Structure formats: structure tokens, C-alpha cells
Amino acid sequence: MSLRNCRIVKVLEVSPVGQSNSAGDFFELKLEYPDWDGWKPGQFVMIRPTNWELDMLWGRPFSICSADGTSLTLFIQSVGRGTSRIAKLVPGDEVTVWGPLGNNLAVEPDTPTLLLAGGIGIAPFCGYVEQHSAPENLKLFLAHRLPLECYPYEALCGKVDGQSMIDRKPEDLKAIIATLKDLIREYAEQDGLILCCGPTPFMKTVQTFANEFGARAQVSLENRMACGVGACLGCVTKDGEGHHVQVCTRGPVFWTDKVEL
Ligand SMILES: Cc1cc2nc3c(=O)[nH]c(=O)nc-3n(C[C@H](O)[C@H](O)[C@H](O)COP(=O)(O)OP(=O)(O)OC[C@H]3O[C@@H](n4cnc5c(N)ncnc54)[C@H](O)[C@@H]3O)c2cc1C
Ligand code: FES
Numbered sequence: 001m002s003l004r005n006c007r008i009v010k011v012l013e014v015s016p017v018g019q020s021n022s023a024g025d026f027f028e029l030k031l032e033y034p035d036w037d038g039w040k041p042g043q044f045v046m047i048r049p050t051n052w053e054l055d056m057l058w059g060r061p062f063s064i065c066s067a068d069g070t071s072l073t074l075f076i077q078s079v080g081r082g083t084s085r086i087a088k089l090v091p092g093d094e095v096t097v098w099g100p101l102g103n104n105l106a107v108e109p110d111t112p113t114l115l116l117a118g119g120i121g122i123a124p125f126c127g128y129v130e131q132h133s134a135p136e137n138l139k140l141f142l143a144h145r146l147p148l149e150c151y152p153y154e155a156l157c158g159k160v161d162g163q164s165m166i167d168r169k170p171e172d173l174k175a176i177i178a179t180l181k182d183l184i185r186e187y188a189e190q191d192g193l194i195l196c197c198g199p200t201p202f203m204k205t206v207q208t209f210a211n212e213f214g215a216r217a218q219v220s221l222e223n224r225m226a227c228g229v230g231a232c233l234g235c236v237t238k239d240g241e242g243h244h245v246q247v248c249t250r251g252p253v254f255w256t257d258k259v260e261l
Helices: 081-087 119-131 153-157 170-189 200-213
Strands: 006-017 026-032 044-049 060-063 071-077 094-101 113-118 138-144 161-166 193-197 216-220 237-239 253-255
Touching (some): 006 071, 044 081, 113 119, 113 170, 119 193, 161 170
Parallel strands (some): 113 138, 113 193
Antiparallel strands (some): 006 026, 006 094, 044 060, 044 094
């Protein structure tokens, strides 16, 4: 990433999605377009509001949902100090943005492709569906704990085949795991492509079944990050050979047989 890709841009809009004013808030953050040459679904940005004090030194990473030459849109769940302060930004506030960062999700337009999202892990799939040239080959499965309207699920289902399952009780989790197993077996049998983003236990389950059935699958990791450009080593994970690698520069997308979760 060159310095050209680190910009200060203005907030255009902050729109609550689903529930508001309670834990688990979701919102869409629309920023001025950072004048990129291009970006690919699965890549992410680091953002840091310029009015953060020294107690909030580091930016926060978010998947790019869309970026169309006039604006950059992120879909965010408020989970802690940084995200709850980002939720309070108002139009005109300034944010430092650096990106697009990391590698991208595999795209094979003619291949049946299964998108597996756990909760806010649906975010990178917004851009993926938007840019895909054959969305009829995509199927989205969302496992979620909070109400469905918190996620951009309905909007995506207008474009691709969708299935969602809520995870509230132990029986729900068993049903989700059984469904993941069936779906991954089905896509492995047709040499399809599987892309997954969600909490680590969700991705581990997908990795286990992908290995069992020999499926071609990628996971997009959401490790904690500070610099986003490979310098701080705050985000390291182990690759398939046990070597430490930075998720921000070597990932966040990894083939399931090339990463330890
Ligand atoms: C490549 C990448 C893409 C991401 N894309 C999105 C996205 O599109 N939308 C979105 O809402 N979030 C996304 N995340 C997660 C997001 O960056 C974190 O939720 C955010 O940094 C938390 O900041 P905070 O200051 O609010 O939380 P903190 O106050 O630092 O922590 C609050 C709680 O959140 C947990 N937490 C902190 N960082 C993460 C993390 N990276 N992943 C999971 N839990 C975390 C902490 O363990 C703690 O329990 C992404 C992360 C990565 C690495
Ligand atoms: S976040 Fe600093 S090395 Fe990855």
C-alpha cells in the first residue's frame, strides 16, 4: 500500500440498521470515496476518525461492502469502544482511511459458489455479490444470533439464493452444524467453491468439513489488527506449515488447508 492510499475523507452518512440504541447495534457508514484505482471483494480498510485522542491510537479494520467512485460503504456491528464511537460520527466528520488492504476472495463466475456467513461475517459478501458477473451461481447461508433484520440479508437475497438459520438454543447450533455439513458435502461433490467469513468456531467447523470432504474452501479471518500493513505483527496467525504470517498482508483470505484456526 502506498501513501497515496492513506486519505482523510468526510463522513457522508451513518444509518442504523435493524435494532438501534441497544447492544449489538448495526449501522452502515458511508464515506467519501478515497479516490482508489480499484478494489476487490474480500479486501478491507482501516479507519480512524481524526478526532480520536491518543487513548484510541489504532484504527479499526472493516470489510469493503461497496465503493462506487463517489462513496465507500462499510457495514459495522458496534461491539466495543472503537465501533461505538464510530457509530456516533455525523456527516462532515473526518476519518483517516487506509486501503484497500489484503487479498481478495476467489471469484470463479461459472462455478457454483457457496457463501457461508456467521453474523457480521456477511459484510464482505455484500461487495462480492455486487461485483459477481453470474449471481445465479451464488448461494448464501447465514447463521445469526440477532434478529435477521440487523443484517443486509434481505438485500442480498434479492440477488442470490439465500438460507438463514438462527442460533439461540443448543438445538439450533446442532441444526446449523448439520446444515453446514450437508452443504459443504454437496459443493465438494460438484467441485464448487466455498467462501466463509464469521466467528472463529464457525470457520473451524467449515474448515473441518471442507477437509473431510476435500472441498475447495476459503476463510476470511477477522483477527485484531493495529496497523493493517504488516508492520506491528499484531494480527499473526499460522499458515498450513506452522509458520507465522500476518493476516493483514497475507490474508485476510486463506484456503482452509493453508491456515491454522
Ligand atoms: C479484515 C477484517 C474485516 C472486518 N470486517 C468487519 C466488518 O465489515 N464489519 C464489522 O462490524 N466488523 C468487522 N471486523 C471486526 C472489527 O474490526 C472489530 O469488531 C472492531 O475492530 C472492534 O473494535 P472495538 O474498538 O469496537 O472493539 P474493542 O473495544 O477493541 O473490543 C470489543 C470486543 O470486540 C472483540 N473484538 C475486537 N476486535 C475484534 C475483531 N477483529 N474480531 C472480532 N472481535 C473483535 C474484542 O475481543 C472484545 O470482546 C473486521 C475485522 C477484520 C480483521
Ligand atoms: S495489523 Fe499490523 S501486522 Fe497486521
